[in-house]
Amino acid sequence: MPRPLPADAKDLAVLTDDAVLGKAARVNGDEAHGIVAFTFDDGPNPETTPAVIDALEKYDVPATFFIVTQRIVGKHGERGRELLAREVQDGFLIGSHSVTHPNLKNAQGDQIAKEIDASFKTLAPAVGRPIGLFRPPYGALSGAGRVRLKKLGVTEVIWSIDTLDWRAHDADRLRKKVGSMIEHDHGGIVLMHDVKPITAKVIAQVLDDLEAANCKKLAAGADPIIPVSLHYFLKDGDGKKAQARAIPVDVDKRTAAYKAALPERCAKRPKEEAPADESAAKPASAAKSDHPVGDFGKRVDHPKPTPEPAHSPCLDNPLAIGCR
Numbered sequence: 164m165p166r167p168l169p170a171d172a173k174d175l176a177v178l179t180d181d182a183v184l185g186k187a188a189r190v191n192g193d194e195a196h197g198i199v200a201f202t203f204d205d206g207p208n209p210e211t212t213p214a215v216i217d218a219l220e221k222y223d224v225p226a227t228f229f230i231v232t233q234r235i236v237g238k239h240g241e242r243g244r245e246l247l248a249r250e251v252q253d254g255f256l257i258g259s260h261s262v263t264h265p266n267l268k269n270a271q272g273d274q275i276a277k278e279i280d281a282s283f284k285t286l287a288p289a290v291g292r293p294i295g296l297f298r299p300p301y302g303a304l305s306g307a308g309r310v311r312l313k314k315l316g317v318t319e320v321i322w323s324i325d326t327l328d329w330r331a332h333d334a335d336r337l338r339k340k341v342g343s344m345i346e347h348d349h350g351g352i353v354l355m356h357d358v359k360p361i362t363a364k365v366i367a368q369v370l371d372d373l374e375a376a377n378c379k380k381l382a383a384g385a386d387p388i389i390p391v392s393l394h395y396f397l398k399d400g401d402g403k404k405a406q407a408r409a410i411p412v413d414v415d416k417r418t419a420a421y422k423a424a425l426p427e428r429c430a431k432r433p434k435e436e437a438p439a440d441e442s443a444a445k446p447a448s449a450a451k452s453d454h455p456v457g458d459f460g461k462r463v464d465h466p467k468p469t470p471e472p473a474h475s476p477c478l479d480n481p482l483a484i485g486c487r
């Protein structure tokens with residue numbers, strides 16, 4: 164755990180001095196496979212964030228909240244601060260998502276100070292510990308912004324699974340899409356927005372689907388896609404020399420406990436959830452499936468994520484149509 168923040172900490176370097184999460188190479192979600200980390204941006208929102216936290220806790224899923232810090236200041240930020248306190252208390256990771264959520268692709272001195280530095284000055288004291296994670300709004304950050312993060316020792320975190328929940332209108336479609344993206348990429352870092360009513364509405368179902376899919380995998384002797392915290396995606400160094408950062412003991416324990424408890428969770432799942440064999444045997448779904456009926460129950464070789472996933476243009480140019 165990061166060491167607690169001194170009560171009088173004002174120095175930015177102290178506010179961002181997180182040896183566990185900070186100082187890692189830029190994270191894009193391709194660093195690890197077979198695990199999935201959920202991240203929620205733009206909150207907290209008193210109308211929607213509580214349902215997201217409730218769902219995560221019901222399914223024992225870790226997550227990171229990237230906070231827009233103007234939501235936790237002043238009188239109007241009172242409930243936001245309470246929600247942030249709950250997120251911290253309940254063990255979720257917290258990162259900065261800037262002060263006002265501007266596009267920082269051309270950010271220079273003044274804007275960097277107002278949006279990046281100032282966010283840590285608000286967030287670290289509110290959380291009570293240093294902040295080591297920053298997610299640029301729209302995934303866009305200028306070279307000067309990157310230099311600033313590096314100087315502060317803050318890890319820049321992007322994503323690999325862009326659910327586009329912010330523009331979704333059909334809850335059921337969104338739910339299914341998130342599940343199939345996690346499956347297709349065999350895990351990664353999922354981007355969602357806890358400020359969106361549709362996300363608050365579907366997240367429990369998304370997590371239930373993930374659990375159900377994992378139970379099917381277990382039953383078939385395959386490896387489940389384990390929900391984990393961002394720690395598992397952190398690397399030190401660049402390029403081929405990058406080394407996965409060691410997982411803290413308490414984090415590792417939590418993941419192990421989740422894995423150990425999964426068979427029991429599966430056993431407790433409602434029986435009306437058809438097991439894999441039965442659902443596969445339905446002619447309608449079998450006809451649409453990529454896999455012949457006979458393949459169900461066998462270990463499936465997951466297609467390796469392609470080097471250029473379909474959503475990668477958003478990483479290069481988050482302003483492209485459909486990117487955020």
Ligand SMILES: [Zn+2]
Nearest residue numbers: 204205300301
């Ligand atoms: Zn955002």
